[in-house]
Amino acid sequence: MPIAVAPERPAVRSTIDRMAPPSGLGDKVFKWFTLAMALAVVALVFLVGWQLARGSSLAIHRFGFHFLATSTWDPVAEQFGALPFIYGTAVSSLIALIIAVPLSIATAVYLTELAPLWIRQPIVSLIEMLAAIPSVILGLWGIFVMIPWLRDHPFPFLKKIFGWTPFFSGPIYGVSMLAGGIIIAVMILPIITSVSREILRSVPNLQREAAYALGATRWEVTRIAVLSYAKKGLFGAVILGLGRALGETMAVTMVIGNTPQIRASLFAPGYTLASVIANEFTEATTDVYLQALFEIGLVLFGITILANLLAQLLLKTMGSTIKSGAVQ
Amino acid sequence: MKNSHLWRKTKSALASAASFVCALLVIAPLALVFLHLLRSGASAVNWSFFTELPKPVGVAGGGMVNAIAGSFELLGLAALVGVPVGVFGGVYLAEYGTVRGNWLLRFVADVLNGVPSIIWGVVVYGLVVLRFKSFSAYAGGLALGFIMIPLIMRTTEEVLLLVPAGYREASLALGISRWKTIVHIVMKTAIKGIVTAILLALARVAGETAPLLFTAFGNRFWNHDLSEPIAALPLQIFSYAISPYDDWHRQAWAGALVLVVMIFFVNILVRFLTRERVARVL
Numbered sequence: 001m002p003i004a005v006a007p008e009r010p011a012v013r014s015t016i017d018r019m020a021p022p023s024g025l026g027d028k029v030f031k032w033f034t035l036a037m038a039l040a041v042v043a044l045v046f047l048v049g050w051q052l053a054r055g056s057s058l059a060i061h062r063f064g065f066h067f068l069a070t071s072t073w074d075p076v077a078e079q080f081g082a083l084p085f086i087y088g089t090a091v092s093s094l095i096a097l098i099i100a101v102p103l104s105i106a107t108a109v110y111l112t113e114l115a116p117l118w119i120r121q122p123i124v125s126l127i128e129m130l131a132a133i134p135s136v137i138l139g140l141w142g143i144f145v146m147i148p149w150l151r152d153h154p155f156p157f158l159k160k161i162f163g164w165t166p167f168f169s170g171p172i173y174g175v176s177m178l179a180g181g182i183i184i185a186v187m188i189l190p191i192i193t194s195v196s197r198e199i200l201r202s203v204p205n206l207q208r209e210a211a212y213a214l215g216a217t218r219w220e221v222t223r224i225a226v227l228s229y230a231k232k233g234l235f236g237a238v239i240l241g242l243g244r245a246l247g248e249t250m251a252v253t254m255v256i257g258n259t260p261q262i263r264a265s266l267f268a269p270g271y272t273l274a275s276v277i278a279n280e281f282t283e284a285t286t287d288v289y290l291q292a293l294f295e296i297g298l299v300l301f302g303i304t305i306l307a308n309l310l311a312q313l314l315l316k317t318m319g320s321t322i323k324s325g326a327v328q
Numbered sequence: 329m330k331n332s333h334l335w336r337k338t339k340s341a342l343a344s345a346a347s348f349v350c351a352l353l354v355i356a357p358l359a360l361v362f363l364h365l366l367r368s369g370a371s372a373v374n375w376s377f378f379t380e381l382p383k384p385v386g387v388a389g390g391g392m393v394n395a396i397a398g399s400f401e402l403l404g405l406a407a408l409v410g411v412p413v414g415v416f417g418g419v420y421l422a423e424y425g426t427v428r429g430n431w432l433l434r435f436v437a438d439v440l441n442g443v444p445s446i447i448w449g450v451v452v453y454g455l456v457v458l459r460f461k462s463f464s465a466y467a468g469g470l471a472l473g474f475i476m477i478p479l480i481m482r483t484t485e486e487v488l489l490l491v492p493a494g495y496r497e498a499s500l501a502l503g504i505s506r507w508k509t510i511v512h513i514v515m516k517t518a519i520k521g522i523v524t525a526i527l528l529a530l531a532r533v534a535g536e537t538a539p540l541l542f543t544a545f546g547n548r549f550w551n552h553d554l555s556e557p558i559a560a561l562p563l564q565i566f567s568y569a570i571s572p573y574d575d576w577h578r579q580a581w582a583g584a585l586v587l588v589v590m591i592f593f594v595n596i597l598v599r600f601l602t603r604e605r606v607a608r609v610l
Contacts, residue, residue, distance in 0.1 A: 134535025247444020
């Protein structure tokens, strides 16, 4: 797991560059070779964009901007609109964030500020193990364990209490937007927790010591000196989690019900951008159908790239704030 | 009362307790999933699971030997793509380049890391499957390899930066050229960390299903030709999980247990093998 905040880099490179500037054929070849490999990441971004745009050019030409604003998805009539999927992705990711953000940030706070030292490493290891569980296995658990339980206990309970609102009304099937949101929450808990933890750990101790010196309690130190200092970075961690939530595929596909519709009720089945690709790609019999799915991919790529750009910018500039903060 | 010392102390204790409960809730799914895997999976894992091909619907028994082998073949192909590009890209970031240029490359690698895995499936479908008009092991391996590149690149860089600058200086002072210093001194010192980075990336893509759906595609039989569709453990788990047959559900649980145990094994092994310093970076 790459660290979110860039660690202090030793300033030895410039010395080495002065001592031994790359010389000779071997050095040149090796340097250019490694540069080419590093540039692969840039090439890959363009490759993805180009492939998706090329694969969907006909659909873009044929449907134009209506594609994003129409809610008919009818492969037989060759009518394609991405709105139900955009809606499903947005709502399920929102539910996931509402559940996962408070839990993960509180856990990160616990692990860096409040927990006894001996308990920290075991919990961190367990969270890493949760992160290592493949999406498809979480989906398997979702189908056979989580859905039946949700259908029989929490969902009727929610309906009884909040049934008067449009969000918790209508029939309960089990597979639903809410179930999709919950499974996405489980998927993004570890990433938000571990990135938030890195952020909190990078808050200089001087901050804490100053607050303790003023007589603050542990929680007051956390709230006043640590959390307010790390705000920007924590926001970055949340956006990073959002990026993962938007693109989460297998587990969601297995519990969300895969019905292209827009319903206010969270008990109703939904569909996401990622899961329509996963489900229908191999069934796409006509060119337009396949093109429409490529365009869905393009939309998904666009929004996840935006989320990740924002997240990385927040996280990386947080790193530089810390450095300048430490100097003061 | 509101600001008395006792009240502030109580508030602090309450915050600790509440955040502890949150931590428990975060690890609860791990416990729930793992317990259920053991309960439903253990009874279905037996000798034939590792030695037999999948049986048709209605015939009891059968195994996933082709899917297990297929997963390893796919990982091998993925490593062919991901390891050289990732490792040497990481070398560039750690040893060459300008501060600003490397910041940008790192940034792009981290953004790339956030691209949903299903997108890689679509891209490789357009790149390979459409061109050669067939799902294939090559396509699946390529998709997984693409996912590995940014993962390996970033961790390799971090691991190489742990090698003390004095090693490089000492080598250069002996008149050894820059690239030989990097290959024979820096990379050799960090070899454990590099292997760890590769293993973790492999463990991560071993469970990927979405990028394989329309590249490797899956296969109920042995794959004798890498340009043909190939089975993979996660794909098999998925298709069994969404099937309506109880027998296949049991097989899905068994497959899930085997996959999770393999992934956990690699993760734990890696953490045992690496020194504390390296482990922290990863």
